[in-house]
Amino acid sequence: MFKKVGLQFKISLLILSIFFSMIIVSSIINIVLVNNVNKRKSLDYLKKSVEAESYRVQNILKIEYNHLSEMASAIESLYDIGIKDRNTYLTTISNYTKEDDANIIAMGCLFNKDLIDNDADYVNNELYNNVGGQFAVYLTKNNGNISIQKLSMSEVNADYFTTAKSTLKPYITPVYMYNIGSSQVEMYTWSIPIFDNNGKNIGVVIADVTAESLSKSIEKIKPYSDSQVILFDTKGNLVYNAGKSDGIGKNAYEVYNWYKDFQIVENVHSGQSLNFEHYTTVFDEVGTYVISPIPMLDGYYWGIEILTPSRVIQAETNNIRNIMILILVIILIISVIITPIIIRKKVSNIIMVLAKDIVGMSAGDLTIEIPKGFEKRHDEWGDIARGWDKAMNNFNNVINTVKHSAEQVSTAANEVLIGNNDLSERTESQASSLEETAASMNEMASAIKESAEGVAQSTAMVSDAKESLNKAGLIIEDSVTKMHDVYESSAKIMDITKLIEGIAFQTNILALNASVEAARAGDQGRGFAVVASEVRNLAQNTQESVKNITSLITDSNDKIKLAASSVEESKNIFNEILEKMDNASAVMDKINTAAQEQEKGIDQVNIAINNMDSAVQKNAALVSEATSASESLLSEANDLIKAIEYFKLKS
Incomplete structure (x- = not known):
C-alpha cells in the first residue's frame, strides 16, 4: 500500500511541474533562437x-x-x-x-x-x-x-x-x-x-x-x-x-x-x-x-x-546557453524551496480545517457550522466557507422536504396499488366477455362467408347458362338465314326449270315441223324424219322431267317455308328465355352484392371486436404494470425514508 500523499506536496509538484516546463521550454526556444541568430550572424x-x-x-x-x-x-x-x-x-x-x-x-x-x-x-x-x-x-x-x-x-x-x-x-x-x-x-x-x-x-x-x-x-x-x-x-x-x-x-x-x-x-x-x-x-x-x-x-x-x-562559430552560443542553464537551475532551486512554504501557509492549512468538516458531513452530520473566523475573511476561502454554510442550510431544508415528500409518496403509492388491483380484476372480466363475443362473431362471419360463396357460384352458373343461350340464339339465327338462302335458291331453280320446259316445248314444235317437212320430202326426207322424231321424243321427255323437277322443287319450297317459320318461332322463344335469364342474372348479382356487403360488415364488426379485445388486453397489461410500478414506488419511498434517517438534521 502507498502512503498517503499530502495535498501540499501534490499542489507544489503540480505548480512546479508547470513552472519548470514553461521555463525549460522558453529556455530551449531562447537557446535555439539565439543559436540560429548567432549562427546566421557568424555565417x-x-x-x-x-x-x-x-x-x-x-x-x-x-x-x-x-x-x-x-x-x-x-x-x-x-x-x-x-x-x-x-x-x-x-x-x-x-x-x-x-x-x-x-x-x-x-x-x-x-x-x-x-x-x-x-x-x-x-x-x-x-x-x-x-x-x-x-x-x-x-x-x-x-x-x-x-x-x-x-x-x-x-x-x-x-x-x-x-x-x-x-x-x-x-x-x-x-x-x-x-x-x-x-x-x-x-x-x-x-x-x-x-x-x-x-x-x-x-x-x-x-x-x-x-x-x-x-x-x-x-x-x-x-x-x-x-x-x-x-x-x-x-x-x-x-x-x-x-x-x-x-x-x-x-x-x-x-x-x-x-x-x-x-x-x-x-x-x-x-x-x-x-x-x-x-x-x-x-x-x-x-x-x-x-x-x-x-x-x-x-x-x-x-x-x-x-x-x-x-x-x-557556435562558441558564443554555447556560452549563452550555459549561462541560461545556470540561471534556470538557480530559479528552479529557489522555486522548490519557496513554493511548498507558500502553499502550506495559504492553502494546505485552510484545506485541512475544511477537510475535517467535510469528513463529519460524510458521516451524516449536517449540523456542522463553518470554522470560526472564516466568515470574516474577504478572500476566496471566506467565499468558500460562507458558501459551504449556506449550502449546508439548504441541504438540511432539501433533506427535510425530501423526507416529507417521501412519506406522502409512500401513502399515495399504497392507495394507487389498491385501486390498480380492483381495476385489474374488472379489466380481466371485460376481456373474458369480449373473447366470447369475438368467438360468436367469427362463427357468424364464417356462415355468411359460405353463403356469399354459394351465391357467387350461382351467379357464375347463371352467367354460363346465359352465355350458352346466346350461342344457341346465334346458331338459330344463322339457321333462319340459311333457310331463306335455300328458299331463294329453290326459286331460282324453278325459274331455270321453267326456262328449260319452254325450251323443250319449242324444241318439240320444231321437231314436229321438221317431221312434216321430212314427210313432204318423201324418201329423201325419211332419214331426217327419223331424227326429227327422236328429237321430238327427247324434247317431250325433257319437258316431262322438268315438270316433275318443278313439282318436287315446289314441294321442297313449301317445306322450307314451314321449317323457316319453325326456326323463326324458336328464335323468338330463345330471345324470351334470354331476357328471363338476364333478369335472373341481375337478381343473382344483387343477392351476391348484398352477401358481400354483409360479409364486409361482419368483418368490420369482427375487426372492431378484435381491436376492443386487444385494447382490453393492453389495458390489462398496463394495469398489471401500474400495479408493479405502484409496488416498486412504495418500496422506493420506504427505502428513501430509511436513507434520509441516516442524516442528522438541524431542528
Whole structure:
C-alpha cells in the first residue's frame, strides 16, 4: 500500500511541474533562437570576409597580370617604332623580370614567325635553334639573378602561348608542374597577346607565378583564429591547401572527393557562391565552408574557400546557453524551496480545517457550522466557507422536504396499488366477455362467408347458362338465314326449270315441223324424219322431267317455308328465355352484392371486436404494470425514508 500523499506536496509538484516546463521550454526556444541568430550572424560575417578576401586575393593575383600588361605595352611600343633587334627585346624582358616586386619567377615572349629579323638567320643560334629560329625567349629569376632558358617546340605549342594567340584574349593557366633550372615548381602562367598599331596580333608575352608565393598572403586570412583557407584555380587544381603542401597542383575532387556532392568547382566556375556544413579532415570535425568565386579574367574564375570549425562559430552560443542553464537551475532551486512554504501557509492549512468538516458531513452530520473566523475573511476561502454554510442550510431544508415528500409518496403509492388491483380484476372480466363475443362473431362471419360463396357460384352458373343461350340464339339465327338462302335458291331453280320446259316445248314444235317437212320430202326426207322424231321424243321427255323437277322443287319450297317459320318461332322463344335469364342474372348479382356487403360488415364488426379485445388486453397489461410500478414506488419511498434517517438534521 502507498502512503498517503499530502495535498501540499501534490499542489507544489503540480505548480512546479508547470513552472519548470514553461521555463525549460522558453529556455530551449531562447537557446535555439539565439543559436540560429548567432549562427546566421557568424555565417554572414564569414560570407563578407570571403567576399572581401576574394577581392583582396584578386588584387594580389592581378599584380603579376598588371606587371605583365606593362611589359606587353612596352614591347608593342618597341615594335611600333620599328625596332627589329632581338637583343633590345631581350633587355626589355630582362628589365621587367628584375623590376617585379610581386611573385613572378619567370617571364617570356613569343613573336610570330619572321617578325623580328629573319628567323632563318637564327636557325643555328643556340638560343633559338630548338624553335626553328623563331623569337621565343624565357627568362627566369632566382635571388635577383636573371638567366635565359631555352624553349622547345613543345613549349612553344603549349596552352600558355597558343590559347592567348588563338583567342586574342588574356589567359591564365591552371596550376601545373614545370622544370625551372633543376627544380620542379608548382606554378601557373599569365598570358597576354600583343598587337601592332593596326591591331594585328604579333605574339604573346607570359609571366609564371609559383603557387607557393601566395602562401604568405593567404595565411593572413583569418576571420577566426582557427580558420583555414583553400584556394583552387579554374580547373579545380589546389593552389593553396589550408597551409599544407599535400595536394598542391592536384584536383580538389581527388583530394576531397566529397566536393563532388556539392559541385563546388562547377558552381565557382559559373560565378556562384556556396556555404554549407560538412565533416572535414582538416580539423577532423564538422566545419563550416564558405566558398566564393574570384574573377580572374573574362570567363575564368578561381575559388577561395574559408573553412572554420563549427564549434568555433557556435562558441558564443554555447556560452549563452550555459549561462541560461545556470540561471534556470538557480530559479528552479529557489522555486522548490519557496513554493511548498507558500502553499502550506495559504492553502494546505485552510484545506485541512475544511477537510475535517467535510469528513463529519460524510458521516451524516449536517449540523456542522463553518470554522470560526472564516466568515470574516474577504478572500476566496471566506467565499468558500460562507458558501459551504449556506449550502449546508439548504441541504438540511432539501433533506427535510425530501423526507416529507417521501412519506406522502409512500401513502399515495399504497392507495394507487389498491385501486390498480380492483381495476385489474374488472379489466380481466371485460376481456373474458369480449373473447366470447369475438368467438360468436367469427362463427357468424364464417356462415355468411359460405353463403356469399354459394351465391357467387350461382351467379357464375347463371352467367354460363346465359352465355350458352346466346350461342344457341346465334346458331338459330344463322339457321333462319340459311333457310331463306335455300328458299331463294329453290326459286331460282324453278325459274331455270321453267326456262328449260319452254325450251323443250319449242324444241318439240320444231321437231314436229321438221317431221312434216321430212314427210313432204318423201324418201329423201325419211332419214331426217327419223331424227326429227327422236328429237321430238327427247324434247317431250325433257319437258316431262322438268315438270316433275318443278313439282318436287315446289314441294321442297313449301317445306322450307314451314321449317323457316319453325326456326323463326324458336328464335323468338330463345330471345324470351334470354331476357328471363338476364333478369335472373341481375337478381343473382344483387343477392351476391348484398352477401358481400354483409360479409364486409361482419368483418368490420369482427375487426372492431378484435381491436376492443386487444385494447382490453393492453389495458390489462398496463394495469398489471401500474400495479408493479405502484409496488416498486412504495418500496422506493420506504427505502428513501430509511436513507434520509441516516442524516442528522438541524431542528
